[in-house]
Amino acid sequence: MGWDNNGQSPAARAVSGAFGIVVAVGLAVLVVRPELMPWREAGDVKPLAAETARPSAAPSEEAFPDRPTLREPFKGSPALVWADGVKGIELPQAKAVGWMSKDQVAAALSTTKNFLVAANLDPAVIKGDKPVAALALLDPKQPDVRSSMEKGLVKPTEVDDPTLLFSRFSPAEVRLVGSVVKTRGRMTLENGKGEWADHVLIRTDYTFVYPVVKVRPGAEAVTRTVVRRQITFSLPDPDEYVVTKGKLSVSEWSANVGNDDCDHPVDGFYHPMFDEDLMALPDTGASGPATDPYDRSKDLDELPQECGTSTRN
Structure with missing residues (x-):
């Protein structure tokens, strides 16, 4: 998105960063028991081919899925055959689009990938550190998004909440099991139209799966949080807009977040639910319908916006 010299979006040319968040499902239904070791799935698991278009349906769901083991934190999950981390973020072929040359597009796509990695796959960010590298890639001349995230990292609110863009877990509560986050999604490129004329748009739609365990001494039960993000990045024509x-x-x-405590006060972190949490606090406040966090066949704006129940993690 582009901005005039006062840091405001031209009324008929662009809009502010849309805070149209579909924060969804919050309850865990599957708990596993691994150790805190950087192990991988046993045996050779061939990853799915890269996603090139929206799936027509959710991944098949077994009535009695395999339980994850200490060495296999993704066992029983569709993510078992997803790519590992950054390997799941493949760039479309660069080409000249709108005001941008092929080389400029290639650079923008690479920057977009770097942002997604820094925001969702950086081990330090996942364990709750400030997403310094990701923030540095956001244009400071855009008047709302970067400043909102900066404020949220100091004092989170429902509007200024870092988890709207960054995958962060409270280091006082949980930690990642091993070193692998499963990733699946796609990135597309287009020339903006209408109010987005003179902009090149990069649309991203990725799901990240995080296996976590409590940091309490002796804790072994593991659960997974599934985060799907749809983000549209805008590259305005610098001859028309003030940009960096x-x-x-x-x-x-x-x-859309599968397995995040709906009742927890906003603090800038995800709060996965474990079986013991559900047994201790059966009334979790989930009032919305059940949702499959692995279902990538629908746009996020088609999903219920109230807190509901995750059918699997």
Whole structure:
């Protein structure tokens, strides 16, 4: 998105970063028991081919899925055959689009990938550190998004909540099992139209699966949090807008989170639910319908916006 010299979006040309968040499902239904070791799935698991278009349906769901083991934290999950981390973020072929040359597009796509990695796959960010590298890729001349995230990292609120863009877990509560986060999704490129004329748009739609365990001494039960993000990045024509070269603007974002405590006060972290949590606090406040966090066949704006129940993790 582009901005005039006062840091405001031209009324008929662009809009502020859309805070259209679909924060969804919050309850765990599957708990596993691994150790805190950087182990991988046993045997050779061939990853799915890269996603090139929206799936027509959710991944098949077994009535009695295999339980994950200490060495296999993704066992029983569709993510078992997903790519590992950054390997799941493949770039479309660069080509000249709108005001941008092929080389400029290639650079923008690479920057977009770097942002997604820094925001969702950086081990330090996952364990709750400030997403310094990701923030540095956002255009400071965009008047709302970066400043909102900066404020949220100091004092989180429902509006200024870092988890709207960054995958962060409270280091006082949980930690990642091993070192692998499973990733699946796609990135597309288009020339903006209408109010987005003179903008090149990069649309991203990725799901990240995080196996976590409590940090309490002796804790072994593991659960998974599934985060799907749809983010549209905007590259405005610098001849028409005041922008920072090499930085990204966010025009729209939405997120669906499977297995995040709906009742927890906003604090800038995800709070996965374990079996013991559900047994201790059966009334979790989930009032919405059940949702499959692995279902990538629908746009996030088609999903219920109230807190509901995750059918699997």
